[in-house]
Amino acid sequence: MTDMGGDQIEEAVASCAALLRSAAGRDWDGVRAGRLEWSCRRTVEHVASDLIAYAGQLAGRATTAYVPFDITVDEGTGNAGIVDVIETTGALLAAAVRTTPREVRAFHPYPFRSANREGFAAMGVAEVLLHTHDIAEGLGLPYEPPGELCARVLTTIFPHVRPEPDAPWSTLLWATGRGDLPGREPITEWRWNNNLVIGTERLTLQGVTPAAAADLHAGGTGGFEWIEGGPFEGTRFAAGMVVSAYEKGAHRPEWGMFALVRREDGLAVGGIGFHGVPDEEGRAEVGYDLAENARGRGYATEALIALAETALARDDVKLLVATIEQENAPSQRVIARAGFTRASEDVEKSARELHDLEESLRLYTREA
Incomplete structure (x- = not known):
């Protein structure tokens, strides 16, 4: 790239x-x-x-x-x-x-x-x-x-x-309001949109552009310098979601994907972000992924806390949700440290009916 x-x-x-x-x-x-x-x-x-x-x-x-x-x-x-x-x-x-x-x-x-x-x-x-x-x-x-x-x-x-x-x-x-496209309403007001960056003590969460996401999804670096072993497969999968949303015109940078970059050396260690914009009820789903060599150091927890607090400070967000495999104990510890709690059986049942939640996944939530 x-x-x-x-x-x-x-x-x-x-x-x-x-x-x-x-x-x-x-x-x-x-x-x-x-x-x-x-x-x-x-x-x-x-x-x-x-x-x-x-x-x-x-x-x-x-x-x-x-x-x-x-x-x-x-x-x-x-x-x-x-x-x-x-x-x-x-x-x-x-x-x-x-x-x-x-x-x-x-x-x-x-x-x-x-x-x-x-x-x-x-x-x-x-x-x-x-x-x-x-x-x-x-x-x-x-x-x-x-x-x-x-x-x-x-x-x-x-x-x-x-x-x-x-x-x-x-x-x-x-x-930019200078021409017409078939099937689209004319633009009268516009601004360009630079990527969002959220800072923590040890990391910066850097918004991934559609171009960077396409490169990541195709097996590239996305323009980031990665820790050995990165990016992990979940990051590449999430990058594909960004590309798909962009091609449909549904991508919104603040509800997309962020690369986790260490302040100490500028190396990217993982990815975090949302599965899309909040729904009409103010519900947004989060996900995260670390390269294997970056695990066990609290990076995912630090990033998730920052992302959650940024999102929940908005008026259009009432609830954050995350789904984790039943056997993934490390990720369950991360989500708990970030202030999420395990949903009740009734809520999980409803999620399976309304949002096609798989049987092997457990639902965690954090309210505004």
């Missing part, structure tokens, strides 16, 4: 620069950029500002707000000069992404107040692709970026959007 990174930023900037240079002799100030209120010239300057801002967030390790700076283009700079600025700021973001450790997160407001290097790379690529489209539309020029680039943007920061088979560019335009 190749992370969204510097190469993708450079690819997006190159496609943008090629289009802009082909129209450098045109009037950019007097032409509106597609559906935007900005002129084409103002839109180009905005892209450069975003690229340098994202680079600054990563380089400065900003954690609570945007680094308070911006760029100013010299007075009298022509269209060709502003393309130079786009290429330069794109190179700076690519360099920042390449030199930032994977575990570093910096402030970005949407939606969980931070993003990692892959998130900033995806946001930078999205800014370039979408605003190049706006400019091209204003100038009456054809523009379509590489489909794989669009698909990676979608799986990284639009994980809640159902992909359209063989049409990632059209899907990205629709998801």
Whole structure:
């Protein structure tokens, strides 16, 4: 698996620069950029500002707000000069992404107040692709970026959007209110969605994107560095559930899968997450899995407590449930230490009737 990174930023900037240079002799100030209120010239300057801002967030390790700076283009700079600025700021973001450790997160407001290097790379690529489209539309020029680039943007920061088979560019335009897709209502408001991270004393629970989940399910690493023997089979199975939900448009990152990453060395030791969004009664099911070499150290308990407390603090969650094999005593001890209790026989019977609970499984619950 190749992370969204510097190469993708450079690819997006190159496609943008090629289009802009082909129209450098045109009037950019007097032409509106597609559906935007900005002129084409103002839109180009905005892209450069975003690229340098994202680079600054990563380089400065900003954690609570945007680094308070911006760029100013010299007075009298022509269209060709502003393309130079786009290429330069794109190179700076690519360099920042390449030199930032994977575990570093910096402030970005949407939606969980931070993003990692892959998130900033995806946001930078999205800014370039979408605003190049706006400019091209204003100038009456054809523009379509590489489909794989669009698909990676979608799986990284639009994980809640159902992909359209063989049409990632059209899907990205629709998801940002710039186009139509058959059978889907127009989008009027949108935001991208960086992955959620939940911290504990020894771990970070890092939200797994659909792209990472697909790689894990196929036998890869998902972009994580794993402890020897990981990931375990349950993690790969759960990753497949994420992929299936994404393809159906039912994936919601906060109700998906998280990799358990040790703070001390950055190694992933397991996976944890939900089987889907809460039902109408506020019931959500959790599951977890550790690599064999990470067991017996309390990681699963620590992660489950953090995940449960985060979920139960929400208004739409009333009950968390987990199912465990009758013979799996270690997992039963984990679930008990995390505040779950064994359901009564009547509740288990009801779960078998309503939720197809297998006879070999025991049901545990924790209420809000």
